[in-house]
Amino acid sequence: MTTKINFPKRQEILFTGFGGQGIVLAGRILGKAAVIGDHKESTLVQAYGPEARGGACSAQVIIAEGTIHYPYVRYPDVLVCMSQGGFDKFIGDMKKDGTLLIDQDLVNPHTVFPKGNDKTYFAIPATRMAEELGRKMMANIIMLGFFTAVTGAVSITAAENAVTESVPKGTEKTNIKAFHKGYDYGMAVLKGRKKKASGKRGA
């Protein structure tokens, strides 16, 4: 797909949600995919302490071609929100041309993005899709698949391998299935936007 974001040399990614959603695990899988699978440099700074156990939770991931000196996310290039709290707290920090990904059933972005302006961010009903799979806890993996499709920050092979290596033994297959649900949804969104964009040009 050519509509993927042009990936810069250093990408700051912030995953947000609440404790228990697997936000830190999503960050860990992403970092692992970048380092082990794609041979890039990556850092993960995870929320730690009471906030990681129910309250607002975040995972700061940096992916870069070269050495990462300062491992903290200041102004995210990509902001992933799986809770309203995460969105409200961090949307102001996102870079001007940054990419926003949300779980559309958990985050209402209209305080910042007016209705009808939905092409400026990417939305997926990740938790609902996970519930349909019978595993609500896999919403993070669905989101990770969606993230991989729309940002291209890591390769799909690297992400798949990192998912397999990072989830509890015996759950690999269902997690990969969840990952693909999100990935396919992301690809469909991209395809739809491309079609719409070219359609407009034709008119």
Next chain:
Amino acid sequence: MKPAVLTGAHFMTGDVACAEGALAAGCRFFGGYPITPATEIAEHISGRLPQVGGTFIQMEDEIAAMASIVGASCAGVKSMTATSGPGLSLMLENIGLAVCTETPCVVVNVQRAGPSTGLPTLGAQGDMMQARWGSHGHYEIIALAPASPQEIFYQTIEAFNLSETYRVPVLIMTDEMIGHLSERVVIPEAKAIHTVSRPKARGRKDRFKPFAPGPNGVAPMAIAGEGYHIHVTGLTHDERGYPDMTVEGQEVMMSRIVGKIRNNLKDIIRTDSYLLDDAEIVIVSYGVSSRTSLAAVDEARAQGIKAGLFRLITVWPFPEEEIRKLAARVKGFVTVELNLGQIHLEVERSAGGLAPCVLVGHAGGTIITPDRVLKTLKEAF
């Protein structure tokens, strides 16, 4: 049995890399007591030690944990414990015992914000002077401050090597941020890892003097139970290890335990630098704050300010000679650390009035931002 050296590329936290570094160094005993944010070291090594024929014990508290690793080391096993500030406070008495009995061991302090219980889950670098002077009496000690999971892996091996070479406790003074930071860690093949063991006892077993120094000032060490004469005490002792509570005995023992470090500074001290050769302003930093400093150097250079970083890997003994040399040619020093001025004082002392020294400090609980360092650079020089 599983391999002690997990050769390959990993994405792991500093805490886990520390545990893996210990195993690669030959550590086969860990006595500890869990404490945030060092718990993951104990957690990880408790699973790994039994896989490599080692022993893990969770002791009743940090006093006992420290005692257990001193005992294990006397029995010939490379040993380690890991804790955070409140635990280090409790360990200090027995760290002094290890200094006095010249027992090799490694103590990891994943620093969190204090004093007292402080901010248990949030990092700081407030125990640097405690590491140097925390136990009573005058002594020399070695402390390292790694700045990444990869460096923790290697510096943990170095900590064991230094500890075994000089028969002194070695502290790894990391911080919550580095302990919980995940990054690439490449573990080499086992045969590529250089490990050192304590100088071995030789000669007649009944006439062996356990504290008679060798050529570098360090006495060969007999293992309890090997048959060599052995006597270990925290009292001032003579070369036989027997109490010698005289002024002369104190002078002889003290000059040995202090001299073996002071006379080998070149072998012990490790530092790193970044864009230092033509630097006019030198940032001195260590641990997580050196990561902030690297970013600040880059931003300063982009704005035409000739800044460079002098990074401490060995914090104790302090590289005063290197600072002194720099002081003669630079505009000034900026020390960046997560306390309200500890290593800053050492930089100031070492600079000896030849260059001004400024502190960018913080009480802890968060990291210092590169912007703040840059602002100070501009304002001060």
